Amino acid sequence: MSTAAIRFHNVWKKFRRGERHDSLRDLVPSVARRLFSRQKAVEVRPKEFWALRDVSFDLERGDSIAIIGPNGSGKSTTLKLLSRILRPDRGSVQVNGRTGALIELGAGFHPDLTGRENIYLNGAILGLKRAEITRKFDAIVAFSELQDFLDLPVKRYSSGMYARLGFSVAAHMEPEVLIVDEVLSVGDYHFQEKCFAKMREFSRNGTTLVFVSHNLAAVSTLCKTALLLKQGEPVYQGDVHTAVSKYYSFYEENNNSSRDVEITDMRLTDGEGRSREVFDPGDVAILNVTFKALTNISRAHACVYIQTRDGISLFDTATSRHTDARVTLSAGESATAVFRVRLNLRGDVFRLGFSISSEFDEYFLYCNMSVKQLVMTGDRKANGIVHFDPKADLLIGKVSAGEEDLSAALMERA
Amino acid sequence: MIRDFLNYRELLYALTWKEVRVRYKQSVMGFLWAIFMPVLIVSAGILMKVGFSFSTGRHIDVTDVISVSVKGVAWAFFVGAVRFGANSLIANSNLITKIYFPREILPISNVLASFFDFLVASVFIAIVMVFIRPVVSIHLLWLPLLIALLVAITASCALLLSCANLFFRDVKYIVEVVLTYGILFTPVFYSARMFGKWAPLILLNPIGAVLEAIDSVVVLHRSPDLLWFGYAAVFAVAGLIVSWAIFEKAEPMFAQEI
Numbered sequence: 001m002s003t004a005a006i007r008f009h010n011v012w013k014k015f016r017r018g019e020r021h022d023s024l025r026d027l028v029p030s031v032a033r034r035l036f037s038r039q040k041a042v043e044v045r046p047k048e049f050w051a052l053r054d055v056s057f058d059l060e061r062g063d064s065i066a067i068i069g070p071n072g073s074g075k076s077t078t079l080k081l082l083s084r085i086l087r088p089d090r091g092s093v094q095v096n097g098r099t100g101a102l103i104e105l106g107a108g109f110h111p112d113l114t115g116r117e118n119i120y121l122n123g124a125i126l127g128l129k130r131a132e133i134t135r136k137f138d139a140i141v142a143f144s145e146l147q148d149f150l151d152l153p154v155k156r157y158s159s160g161m162y163a164r165l166g167f168s169v170a171a172h173m174e175p176e177v178l179i180v181d182e183v184l185s186v187g188d189y190h191f192q193e194k195c196f197a198k199m200r201e202f203s204r205n206g207t208t209l210v211f212v213s214h215n216l217a218a219v220s221t222l223c224k225t226a227l228l229l230k231q232g233e234p235v236y237q238g239d240v241h242t243a244v245s246k247y248y249s250f251y252e253e254n255n256n257s258s259r260d261v262e263i264t265d266m267r268l269t270d271g272e273g274r275s276r277e278v279f280d281p282g283d284v285a286i287l288n289v290t291f292k293a294l295t296n297i298s299r300a301h302a303c304v305y306i307q308t309r310d311g312i313s314l315f316d317t318a319t320s321r322h323t324d325a326r327v328t329l330s331a332g333e334s335a336t337a338v339f340r341v342r343l344n345l346r347g348d349v350f351r352l353g354f355s356i357s358s359e360f361d362e363y364f365l366y367c368n369m370s371v372k373q374l375v376m377t378g379d380r381k382a383n384g385i386v387h388f389d390p391k392a393d394l395l396i397g398k399v400s401a402g403e404e405d406l407s408a409a410l411m412e413r414a
Numbered sequence: 415m416i417r418d419f420l421n422y423r424e425l426l427y428a429l430t431w432k433e434v435r436v437r438y439k440q441s442v443m444g445f446l447w448a449i450f451m452p453v454l455i456v457s458a459g460i461l462m463k464v465g466f467s468f469s470t471g472r473h474i475d476v477t478d479v480i481s482v483s484v485k486g487v488a489w490a491f492f493v494g495a496v497r498f499g500a501n502s503l504i505a506n507s508n509l510i511t512k513i514y515f516p517r518e519i520l521p522i523s524n525v526l527a528s529f530f531d532f533l534v535a536s537v538f539i540a541i542v543m544v545f546i547r548p549v550v551s552i553h554l555l556w557l558p559l560l561i562a563l564l565v566a567i568t569a570s571c572a573l574l575l576s577c578a579n580l581f582f583r584d585v586k587y588i589v590e591v592v593l594t595y596g597i598l599f600t601p602v603f604y605s606a607r608m609f610g611k612w613a614p615l616i617l618l619n620p621i622g623a624v625l626e627a628i629d630s631v632v633v634l635h636r637s638p639d640l641l642w643f644g645y646a647a648v649f650a651v652a653g654l655i656v657s658w659a660i661f662e663k664a665e666p667m668f669a670q671e672i
Binding site for chain 1: 514
């Protein structure tokens with residue numbers, strides 16, 4: 001027997017926009033029409049579309065894959081095919097082993113039943129035996145941290161509590177294959193961290209993981225490989241960081257609406273001048289922007305910005321802060337701005353912005369807050385946005401250790 | 415597929431239990447719900463009997479009253495189970511689009527939950543009967559088999575209608591109308607015997623055949639008419655097989671059509 005946990009081979013799936021017949025009243029005329037019109041069966045009828053075209057991937061036991069892509073790219077469809085909720089129109093889907101699907105937390109909860117009753121009900125829906133639930137009951141409750149609310153009907157729960165209970169039940173089903181759809185963005189920060197820890201534990205214990213999320217930072221720490229979908233078609237499959245950067249390149253529109261300057265060349269490289277989009281914490285990045293003046297511009301300077309994906313400014317700097325040089329160009333002339341930064345950022349995706357301002361900062365000649373995506377690889381050494389290159393150790397007794405001791409201790413251990 | 419179903423039998427229990435629990439939760443009547451509908455049907459039947467006795471001048475017969483009660487309770491089960499069963503897939507659309515399990519469990523658990531109500535009501539009737547006329551006979555041994563037929567026919571209706579209701583939303587209105595007037599076409603308030611040589615027409619309705627058989631063994635203390643018993647049995651088995659097969663066939667489309 002092969003050890004493949006998942007075989008997803010050349011899968012096609014089509015959907016219809018709107019309903020076929022909503023009521024029997026519509027069915028009768030439509031069947032009559034079909035009987036008399038003698039039309040040949042067409043592959044995709046007018047109202048149908050392919051939600052998934054020829055998607056394939058294989059996963060060995062213990063592997064993990066992230067499926068990413070914009071809304072409507074077929075991620076959830078893929079998960080539903082894997083969990084047998086949908087059947088493919090072409091191709092084959094094979095999943096070996098006990099499958100757990102976290103497609104929606106607490107989908108089987110009944111609002112009028114208490115937390116306790118819902119644990120049993122939801123457990124049964126997820127395929128657990130009553131005896132198993134009883135055995136794991138305390139662990140489930142402890143994980144959810146809802147001890148005080150167990151005998152309250154879940155309709156009185158907050159949405160966070162609801163999701164916590166849902167995740168706790170699902171997390172205790174010991175699946176061999178776990179399919180997770182965008183469910184980790186629930187609860188408070190503390191609970192999210194707990195969920196991630198649980199996911200990593202699954203992954204370490206040999207659970208095969210298929211993971212869909214828009215939280216790309218989470219995706220890249222949980223999975224090594226990724227499948228990038230766009231409008232139902234596989235665009236890229238392989239290293240997760242590359243996939244993430246390709247995903248973001250979908251959004252890098254040519255946003256050059258400026259009538260004053262035109263960006264003619266833009267390169268993001270590492271310290272050695274190699275073109276890159278994926279960086280490790282602490283790497284040097286160099287941004288090289290060549291722009292051409294379309295009108296006469298005087299005394300312009302350039303700015304670079306780094307923002308989180310949600311637009312929080314982390315950093316910006318301007319050529320005017322480093323040099324007194326400002327450029328005055330007549331129409332048709334070009335200039336180049338060069339920035340060098342050390343990326344002390346933790347694993348996530350950041351936006352690189354660029355702007356050119358005129359003399360008195362009155363208006364931007366050019367401004368695009370998302371000219372490039374910076375994809376940072378993560379390591380497990382730190383949380384947060386920035387990466388301060390931490391080292392740490394635990395020493396017995398009261399010791400006042402300096403940097404040298406720490407490095408020595410760590411060296412020794414390595 | 416049967417094995418899949420058996421693997422999930424714990425889920426069947428859990429969902430049945432949920433249905434029962436939810437019906438009695440946050441309701442004014444609590445467990446009285448189980449006998450609410452039977453009591454209404456039985457009262458209507460007794461009212462009719464009284465009406466008949468006035469118009470014909472005959473005294474109202476206690477056997478008639480018991481007959482109406484027994485058949486009324488069984489009919490109430492059929493109506494309740496089919497009504498809840500037909501809506502079971504639609505009512506749980508969030509489960510159908512989110513989690514995989516054999517979908518048969520939804521209508522079947524609704525039938526079982528109604529069966530639970532039926533048991534409660536039956537115990538109630540049995541107690542009343544003990545007070546009115548405590549007579550039992552050997553023919554009572556037929557009863558479990560007859561109830562099994564009733565459940566099987568009900569389950570096939572629930573399977574078929576829940577499936578139809580998923581694809582065509584007007585099915586539930588048709589079901590409502592048929593269930594409302596069905597009592598007039600089924601020997602509940604009356605008996606097929608009253609139709610003389612036309613009685614078979616009434617008994618073609620398999621529920622009618624089963625109700626009359628139950629009436630025979632519980633109230634009249636005689637064995638059921640074997641011909642009509644056989645008819646109902648064939649109907650029940652074939653109905654269950656056919657409806658289950660159709661359900662299986664349609665199941666892959668549930669999640670995307672709902």
